[in-house]
Amino acid sequence: MESIQAPGNRISKSYIRVQRIAGALWLAGEVFVLAIIYLLARNFHWYAWIDWFLYGLGAVSVLYAVWSIGLAPMLMQRYWRYDVGEEFIQLQHGRLIRSNQLIPLTKVQYVELGQGPLLRSQNLFRIEIGTMGSQHVIPGLSEQEAYRVRERIAELARIKEVEE
Structure with a gap:
């Protein structure tokens, strides 16, 4: 293994x-x-x-x-980490109480970029990843990084963009 x-x-x-x-x-x-x-x-x-x-x-x-x-x-x-692999998204945060999550890309239903007024003031975004049972957030990414991560997740999870 x-x-x-x-x-x-x-x-x-x-x-x-x-x-x-x-x-x-x-x-x-x-x-x-x-x-x-x-x-x-x-x-x-x-x-x-x-x-x-x-x-x-x-x-x-x-x-x-x-x-x-x-x-x-x-x-x-300092302790928030994330990574997007070929099979899953990995989120890790916390020092005293460490949380390490693996999100299978086959379970991803949507990827959403969000930006409130405080994040907008620093030109940052948050990415929300939705699965059938839960939502996961990657906070505080730069604009280029947020778009890059969103596109990579959408490509690997085969999410089609909805045209309005």
Whole structure:
């Protein structure tokens, strides 16, 4: 039996900035909601324990911000790997909890390129690969790489492009 080589292609380093912006926006939303609840608690003289609870949530939010804005994007970019072979697509991510997926090309039903506002700001794309039972995503690819990977998957999986 032939051994399967680990995938070697990485996602773009620009994806770190996208993840940091997303984390900062999420943190801003959390701080806004916590501030509103805190002001309501102060103005309507809610129980004193609510203030302490909100302080605790604020501390947890700060720790989560350090993780989601500072560390997680770099680790994600460092450990996310993908590869498209003749028989399957291989996705590998995670360091502590490693996930290694093999997607048979015979099971691929569609390949879709996606680009939201944050990805568009860095000229990046995400590829969604659909099979009968699930969807798989390769995040943060440059435009040229995304089109190249999509065309290769479509060619190997024999997916026909639908004309509109």
